[in-house]
Structure formats: structure tokens, C-alpha cells
Amino acid sequence: MTERLLVLVRHGQSEWNLKNLFTGWRDPDLTALGVEEALKAGTRLKAEGYQFDIAFTSNLSRAQKTLTLALGELGQSDLPVVKDIALNERDYGDLSGLNKDDARARWGEEQVHVWRRSYDVPPPGGESLKDTVARTLPYYVTEILPKVLQGNRVLVAAHGNSLRALIMVLEKHTPESIMKRELATGAPVIYRLKADSTVESVVDLAG
Numbered sequence: 001m002t003e004r005l006l007v008l009v010r011h012g013q014s015e016w017n018l019k020n021l022f023t024g025w026r027d028p029d030l031t032a033l034g035v036e037e038a039l040k041a042g043t044r045l046k047a048e049g050y051q052f053d054i055a056f057t058s059n060l061s062r063a064q065k066t067l068t069l070a071l072g073e074l075g076q077s078d079l080p081v082v083k084d085i086a087l088n089e090r091d092y093g094d095l096s097g098l099n100k101d102d103a104r105a106r107w108g109e110e111q112v113h114v115w116r117r118s119y120d121v122p123p124p125g126g127e128s129l130k131d132t133v134a135r136t137l138p139y140y141v142t143e144i145l146p147k148v149l150q151g152n153r154v155l156v157a158a159h160g161n162s163l164r165a166l167i168m169v170l171e172k173h174t175p176e177s178i179m180k181r182e183l184a185t186g187a188p189v190i191y192r193l194k195a196d197s198t199v200e201s202v203v204d205l206a207g
């Protein structure tokens, strides 16, 4: 039977997650905790018996390092890895590098929440989740999904919002319900797909 396994994992904690800064396309490294989380993602997947045939990641170091560390724990350091800018984090535009609490003090709690979690309101000069879906979904459909449907076991290491963009489609969220779908750093979300590419089962190792 064809397995159709797709595992998504958000990178471990980054230096800028720790400093509470809007990150987007900026490229901070993982913290020591982030390294631990990435290793733990690999050991948890290995403990549950998962192995992969191909992995995808973004052009940003925090996702690439998370993938490298997880693959090391899985004993799969030589797995083919495809890196693409389409899986980069949502571009935070002018907010990139600002402190999230400072932004709340300046623009108000509500406005900052709308910029961070609404579906179609972009932060100034940046991408909304809708814009991020428009960038990540074609890549998913043309590059990732065909591999899954052919029976390859696929691991994707990317970012909170680029993965939420894919999850919106996979889990059939509405613009309202996606606002509450959060992804923990380093916690794999395991999907089995049906032959028609819809989701048969999902297990979020965060919860």
C-alpha cells in the first residue's frame, strides 16, 4: 500500500524568537534551545519508526539547520534535500527586526495581532498569510505533493507562517479558524494523505 506520508516541522527556537523580534526573511541562527528542539524532533520521529525518502526546506538557516540536526538523529544525514525560497517565512516587511512588545506599545495590541495572525491584512511592506499561501501553495502542489502521492516519505522543515499557509489548505481552515492554529517550535505534525491528496489523518506531536 502506498504510504503518502508528509511530516511538517517548524524550526527550533531562533535567536530572534528568544529576543521577541519580528523575523520574517531575516536569517538569525538557532539558540541552544533551538538546537535541542531540532535534535528532539529527530529523536521523536525516529522513536516512532519514521524514515524519509526526501526533505524540503527554505533558504533560511534556522530551517536548514533544524533539518540537518533532525536528519542526523534519524540516521539520515545523506537524505536528498531540496531548498527553496518558496518555503521561506512570511515576509514581515517594515516590522522585521522590531520588538513585538514595542510594536504593541506603538500600534496597539489589536493591530499587531491582526498583522500577526489575520489571513489577509499584510504588515506594512510585507506579506499577509494570503500572500504567503499564494507563494507556498504552488510550490507544494508542483514539487512536494507529487512526491508524497508517488509514495515518497516527505519531511518539510520550514517556518511558523509558511507552514501555517500549507496547513490552512491541508486542514481546510477558514480565514477565521487559521488565526488560532499555532505551531510549536520543533514539534513535528504528521499527515497521512489519501490518493486524492486530502488528509486521511493528522497527529500534531505538540499536543
Ligand SMILES: O=C(O)[C@@H](CO)OP(=O)(O)O
Pocket: 017, 021, 022, 023, 024, 089, 092, 116, 160, 161
Ligand atoms: O517573527 C516571525 O517571523 C514569526 C515567527 O517567529 O512570528 P509571528 O509569531 O509573529 O508570526
